Structures are given as C-alpha cells and as structure tokens.
Amino acid sequence: MTMQLVPLCTMTAELRKPHVLRGTPAGHRLIYEVASGSISGERFNAKMKGEAAADWFTIGPDGTGTLDVRVLVETD
Numbered sequence: 001m002t003m004q005l006v007p008l009c010t011m012t013a014e015l016r017k018p019h020v021l022r023g024t025p026a027g028h029r030l031i032y033e034v035a036s037g038s039i040s041g042e043r044f045n046a047k048m049k050g051e052a053a054a055d056w057f058t059i060g061p062d063g064t065g066t067l068d069v070r071v072l073v074e075t076d
Contacts, residue, residue: 009041013048013071015055027060034071046073 014035021029034053039046053071060066 002011007041009039009046010046013037013053013055017032018057024058026058028058030057030059031055033056035071037071039073044075046075048072051076 014037015032016035018030018032021031032055034048034055037048037053049072054069056068056070058066058068
C-alpha cells in the first residue's frame, strides 16, 4: 500500500523587517512580524486574525536553523 500525499493549502504572508537579536543563549534570533497573510487551497481557506503573528528564526551555535511560525487564522 502506497501513501498518497495531497497538499492542504498554500500560505502567503507579508513580513516586516526583522528584529535581530545576536548572541542569545540559543544563538542568533531573527523575529519577523507578519503584517498580513492568507491561506488558500481546495480544502482549506483562511485569513489572518489579530496582530500576534510572527516567524521566529533561530540560528544555533552549530549553524543549524530552527523556524517557529505562529499565526491565528479564521477559516471561511
């Protein structure tokens, strides 16, 4: 049996200039506030709600990156 993956949706976001925090205990952090965003797809559509959305990108001491994206959306 083969599993078939089907895309759920595509998210589009407009990001503001990053806040750059260098040398934190976890590494360098870049925080991008999300100015606006939407999600669209055949099975799922939504608009960004509120203003508490951001992408936190951390670059660790070993050079690896970790992305933490949080956004509140309202579905149609």
